[in-house]
Amino acid sequence: MSAPEDKASGKLWDGALDAQHVFGDLDGRRPALLAVHDASADTTAYRAELSARVDQPVLSDDPVLQPHLQLPDSWWEDLAGTLEQVAAVDTDRVAVRQQYMDRAIPEFVGIPTPAMTCWTTAHADLHWANITSPLRLLDWEGWGRxxxxxxxxxxxxxxLLQTDTAARIRDAFPVLGSPAGLAAEATVCAQLLQTVARGYNLTLEAQLRDWSEELRHR
Structure with a gap:
């Protein structure tokens, strides 16, 4: 990574290092950060990070799941258990701000921001290009509350393009579809619809709009 020296700090800059201090290798589910080297030259700061090698390929070359996956029940159990471990960690890092929710959810989903029942710690970039089987979670730069x-x-x-796998996610995570999960679903739906408005993730647009309609009815 590189940045102007006066901006070489903050959530993304320190994310991997903070994750190593807090989680370690997360019982083998997270590649350990083995070394960090910082340097600077001509008012630019540089950071190099060396992590443990992950031999397994990610489950998708793109964050949006394109191939049909058949993952064993044990994989889903590992994922749910690992996310529970992450959620239980106390941190002052912030991944999603209330101010963002208050602005983006009404704009992109069309509902008032749902009442917050619980803040937890999240990986915050959990997509198929960051996951392997056997389970490893990659790219921890943005984790937080x-x-x-x-x-x-x-x-x-x-x-959302793979309805069978999407249904399996709902089975594995009953918070989805529940009153407790409404704020998270509305936040993520708003985030992705915002990327669509900027010209990204266009293959998901129809499905995201269907999801937003479901959220409005709820």
Missing amino acids: APEGVGAATLYAYT
């Missing part, structure tokens, strides 16, 4: 269920809702959003 978020509405309960954000991880499951994010993975669900990137799975």
